[in-house]
Amino acid sequence: MSKTADDGLGLIRPWIRAVERADSADGLQKATENLAGALAALAKADHQGESPCDPEGLDAIDCLLQVLGFNNPGAAVAAVDGVIAIGPPAVEPLLGSLDQRNYGARAWAVRALAGIGDVRGLDLLESALSSDIGPSVRRAAARGLGQLRLEALPQIEQINVRQRCLDALLGGGGDGEWVVRYAVAVGLERLLLGMGRAEPGHRSGLQALQELAGEPGDDTPVVRLRAGLALSRLTGGAGC
């Protein structure tokens, strides 16, 4: 399995067909769940972390990206799981597929990018949080900005990327929608957990959380509570 994806794709092709043939909302959801499950099993079995990225693997990605555009939340949840299971090979197709007219679909795509955590999504997450018209898109972007996977990057590059994420999240703290500010608190918590205390930006991140949590704090009680929880995790017993 770690050498070739042929076996896996042999397993996946029928699931792709089932999604394409689905003729009801329920049927589409079931078929998408099955496809996502097969992709996740394949990713799990493959300890190299290499996912199907040959032409047939791309079929699976295309198929899932189409499902994100249907107005079927159950199927979209499953499709996001499937795209995340495919991982980095799905990033370029995702970035190329964003539908400017359908913000429901854009929100799911941004969620998938956030779940994969690939740094190639950074530009998109930044612009989505600062200027997308859909609150659900901005919310998914804020979450994603807190969970990019940077382990493979050189140290100095990691610091630069985290600073960009932080700047974007600080901007998002002034969003007009409570759910986006909530997501900003979550994003800041995760970003700061991965940041050294001496790193530039750690202090301004904490300060932004204090502004959301403290007196008077955010207008929306659940946002205050979430920011307060983030602070207690960051400054309480965790770590040093």
Add this chain to the structure above:
Amino acid sequence: MAGTADLDSAMATAGEPISEQEALQRLRQSEDQSDSYYAAWWLGRMRSRHPETVPLLRAALRRRQPRALSSGVEENAVARNAARALGKLGDPQAIPDLLAALEDEDDGLREAAARALGELRASEAVSPICARLASDQAGQPLPNSLRLREPCEALIEALGDIGVAAADVVAAIQPFATHERPLIRSAAARALFQLTQDRRWGQNLIELLEHPLLQVRRSALMDLGAVGWRAALEPIRDTLAENSLKLIALRGLVERGQAPPDTETVLRVMDDLL
């Protein structure tokens, strides 16, 4: 359900930015209904605290403008938006005007007035609302229309929000718990749960989360958020509906509900839905 949240956020994004002074000016004039319609909405949405805001909105509510088809807005549009705004602003001085609007022959205006009276927790409204619900065929459709004779959903939800848990109030709502329309059943279960804290009504709402119609599932989500029943945490998470609505419902569980489960558990579920 209180179905205006999404509309509000859509308009907040799309609407033109105007100043409070500009909004008040637009509400003062009566030539352009679209202008005063937008101004009334704006003042409510922005929670205007200007001393002229409530008097101007009350005047707009009393002025039942006839329908002007050319302006492209609904009948009594300005009065309806004024009622909605007065509900958001929380000033009890508006209650007498809203009670009068509750007796208007336009059922859309009665609906807006009932919701506003609910938001203002106006106990004066309880007996007129109960009388409307008990009136002949209140829950039957109007001829050639999908609308019911009375705006039952809004009337019932207002009773739940006002929170007078007297036996006759409960008795006025209870027949609607078996209404043929699921949205009315959802509103009744919500109000009865708020008034009695009887879990069986919460259970009814959880069952509606599995209704085949998305619109009903959405409504039950909003109603569970309004009652804040934390036992519904997992059913809400697993409902086939947009995450945006689940997040609104879960916010209600955090802000209105009580442990168990504890707040941190609810927040964890919210984090996963972002």
